[in-house]
Structure formats: structure tokens, C-alpha cells
Amino acid sequence: MSTQFHLVTGAAGFIGSHLVDRLLAQGHRVLGIDNMVRGVRRNVETALRHPGFTFIEARVDDAAAFIGLISDATGRLGPINMVWHMAANSDIAAGTDDANIDLRDTFLTSFAVLQAMRAASIPRIAFASSSAIYGDHGLRAIAEDDGPLLPISNYGAMKLASEAAISAAAESYLERAWIFRFPNVVGGRGTHGVIYDFLNKLEITPDRLEVLGNGLQRKPYLHVADLIDAMTFIVANGNAKVNYVNIGPEDQGVEVRFIAETVVAEAAPAATIQYGEGSRGWVGDVPRFYYSTEKLRRMGWRPSQDSAVAVTRAVGELFVERRQPAR
């Protein structure tokens, strides 16, 4: 891959910041944008010392403002070859309480990115979509071409809306699009998700961990290092106009109980775990989720670790990170 200039939205977030590091390591120049609502300065500290990295703190959800920002940036820094659109609301439950959150942060960001790409003639987009677009298909191992798509959270709905807008843009002005349907992703710099929540709870009540639901929800987890690997692999090898690929481990995941026990063992071995009732942790939560990663495997990519190893590694990384003072 020749050296290119990449734009990463959500650059100070969990996945965005790991992606920035990878792109810089590959020799590319990177423009990172983040509104710093969920983004964390520490996540881009290493990148900020790299001469190929430019960081702008700005909102992405206002199309007119974002078009202006990208126009200015390309004027100063040169044309952008590709956008990695990672910015989104990451708190699914908050988006269920207030639909405006996912409208603004999960969908209008995508809309603004597409508008800016059209205005600045940026030809290629890679987009962080989600398994949440599928909704609840029970025990069926859902593949990319399966339907119906009936998301049960506003987060999933606004990710599907973003996919749809990208698909229409590909018909009209984009050269190529890669849509990644993410599983649950874990690892250092995580700013949300079940491990993060459990560590937070144990900080407040070190003697007990209260788990929403009965803990039997089983989901696949991928480590962020494998995720970034898969993303760059798909972009390098996905040659359709619109490529849409489930990313995930090959196993059927681990239960919330396993995660709770792993977190407690690492962070507060004396704590007791208290489970709630019901199979769903919150409205919009999917109790069991299997999806097929056969398409990605057929393309030639395999993860380096399974859900259990990914979770265990991530618990360690997140626990250590918390004990480091913020600089």
C-alpha cells in the first residue's frame, strides 16, 4: 500500500485511536477528528508525537460545518484519499432512553461525512457498522445477505440508516465502500461495554458486582487488535463497490457470567457476584447473538484468539490502564 492521507472520525475513541496507531505504523498520514465527548486525550497521546498525525477537536454531526472543516483541512494538508468513519454514540442504552443521541451521533455523523466526501471528492469510505443492524434472530447464525433487518435499538437502527446512506452514495458518487459489521470489541482504551461497566461498578462497591439480567447472555467478543487487523485486511481485499462483512471470532462467544468472574478475579477477588433476572440486560439488548463470519473466513482472514482469550486479555489491559494516572 502506498502512503496515503486518511481521515479517521472518532479518532480519540476506543477503536478509532487503535486504528490511527495502525495507519501511522503503516506509514500513512492521518487526520484525526473527535468531538471529545466520549473520546479521551490519552488515547491519542502516542499518535500526537508522530509527525504524520494531525488532530482536530470538532463535531462531526453538523453537515455544513463539517464540509467547511474538511475543505479547510484539505486546503492546508492536501487531498484526503479515504475516510474511516468510526465516530458514533457507543452507549446503546442511553440511545434507547433518548433517540436523539443516536440520531445525532450515530447517524447524522455518517450523513455529514458523506456530504463532506462528496464536496471534497474523497472517493473511499470504511465504516464501522454493527451486528446490531440485524436485530434479534434468535439462534440463527446470521450471514451478511440474510434478512430481515429489524434492529431493536436506536443504535442499531442508526447504524443501518448509515449503511443505507453509504449504499446510496456508492451508486451516485463514491468509488468504493467497506462496511464492517462489528461484534462486541474489547481491549485497552475501551470506553464502554460490559467489562468497562463491571470495573466501574467494582470501583464503587468493591465487595459486590451487580449484574443486569441473569448473566446467561452469550455473545462473541473480539480483541481490538484482531479487529483492526480484520478492517485493514477487508479494505485491502474487498473489491466490490460496496463490501459488507461481519467481523468476529469463530467461536460462539462467552456468557456474561464468564466476564463477571474474570473481572472479579482480576480486580476484586473477594467480591460476590449478584445476578438479576431475565435474559436481557436492558431494552435493546440481544440475549444470544451468533453471526456467521464465514464470508470473512472465505476472504482469507482468521482471528488470532477466541472470545474467552480476548475477554481475559482485555480485562487485564483495562484493569492496568485504570491504575495508571492520567497525564
Add this chain to the structure above:
Amino acid sequence: MSTQFHLVTGAAGFIGSHLVDRLLAQGHRVLGIDNMVRGVRRNVETALRHPGFTFIEARVDDAAAFIGLISDATGRLGPINMVWHMAANSDIAAGTDDANIDLRDTFLTSFAVLQAMRAASIPRIAFASSSAIYGDHGLRAIAEDDGPLLPISNYGAMKLASEAAISAAAESYLERAWIFRFPNVVGGRGTHGVIYDFLNKLEITPDRLEVLGNGLQRKPYLHVADLIDAMTFIVANGNAKVNYVNIGPEDQGVEVRFIAETVVAEAAPAATIQYGEGSRGWVGDVPRFYYSTEKLRRMGWRPSQDSAVAVTRAVGELFVERRQPAR
């Protein structure tokens, strides 16, 4: 069906106004809302003489304003039992040139309707979706549960976004939702579409009709009377939480050439027809579109006429309508 109070958005539009007439004829009370951008006063003239009809000229796309409007309306008129959300941009090509049009008129209207339903505790929604959510599946007769859903127009993208938001709302607070995936619909009061465009063109150049594309695009057409029939049938018989049904005729449609010839025969028999090149009339146009109406047939509904009869009847209705002076 007992007498209820229905809200119809896009009430002065093509399909909305026919729906209002039907609901009033069934003995219901109806609140019609339209921003009168594409709506036409004449379409609701009959309804306005009916004591059960209330009409408000207002925008639907601003959620905060719409919540206030519905709160006021229910305060004055009583609780609303059900929303029929018909308001949308109907000019697909305009939405391809400027994505803001479908964002605002096709999606943000749906978002605002859902927000207002939540605020006013309106439990049921019927929604005018579209076959455009499927994208281009070639010669495959696409059914409701088929994927992938990769719309090629912003109109289709924002209809899919609306479906997704309704699906998430059904998980959270709606009691029931009916999603109709419309085919091309024709008939009196039509404010857009190929027949309408051809009649417009012949008014400007009565000696010739220029057709975009080679005229071999084949699509199914349903008459609006059959459409309203199907909609009320689906609401009466669709008992799932989220019902999503393709509506259409059972035949494989007619070619644009047939429509051009029918319009010319009715409106300007001496005109010559000039065809363009290529199989698509515009970006976002799907050259051939078959979709399965098997699900609707299995529910027990059949159309009263095929595409050719529907088009011929609609051409007559629209031609006669144009010659009546606006009151």
C-alpha cells in the same frame, strides 16, 4: 372496526388524501397534517366538508415542534389511536442531487412522528415504506425477508432508515407497527411519477414525448384504490409486533414504453415518442424490478387489477383531472 381517531401525515398528498377519504368513509375521525409543499389543497376538498376531518398545515420534520403540535391537538380533539405516516419526499431524483431533501422529508419526518407518538402515547403506526429499500436485485423476485438491503437512492436509504427506527421503537414503546413496502402507485391526484411527468412534458411540447432511458424499464404498478385496500387489509390482519409486507400487483409489470404509448394515445395522439439510451432513467432508478407479493397473497389479499389496467385507468384519471379548473 370501532370508530377511532387516526392521524394521517402527508394528508394532502397523493396517497395520503385517498387514505383520508377511506378512513372517513369507514366512520373514523381523522386528523390530517401536511406541510403543503407537495400536498395539494384540492386533494382534501371533499374531506374538509366532512365533520370528522380536521386539517392542520404544518411541518412534520421538526421533532420538537411536532411533539408540541400533537400535544395541542390531542388536548383539543382527544387521544389519537393510530398514525398513518405517509409524509415523505416523493421526488427520488431530486433526493439524489441533494441528500438533504430525503434526510429532512423522508427520514426526519419519521423520526419526529415516532418522538411524538412516544410523548403522546400513541400505540400504533402504519408506515408507507417502499420497494426502494431493497436496491437493485436484478431479476430476483425479492421477498420481505431477503437481504441484503442496499438501497441505491437516498429516498430508499431514508425509507430503510425509517423502517429501522420504527423497528427499534416497537421494541421499546410502540404496541404494533405495519410497514407497507409500496410499489409504483398510480391514479388520480398523483403528484409525481412517470405518468405525471409524461403529461407535463406533453403540455410543454405537445408534438413529442422525450423519454429518459430506452423505455425498456419494466416495473409493476398498482392503482391507488387497490393500494388503500391492501393497507387497510394489512392493518386489520397483520398481528405481529412489526408487520412488513410488500404491496403490489401479481404480474411482472409493464415497460415504460407501454406507459408512454398510453399517455400519448390519451393526451396527444399525434405526438411522436423519442427514447433515450441506457437502461436507467436516472441515477437511483432500478431498470427492472420484480418483487414477491406472496406474503400478502398468503394473508388473503389480491389486487383487483393488473399493472396494465392500473396504468391505463390512472392515465385517464390524471388527464381528466388536469382539464378541470382548480377551485
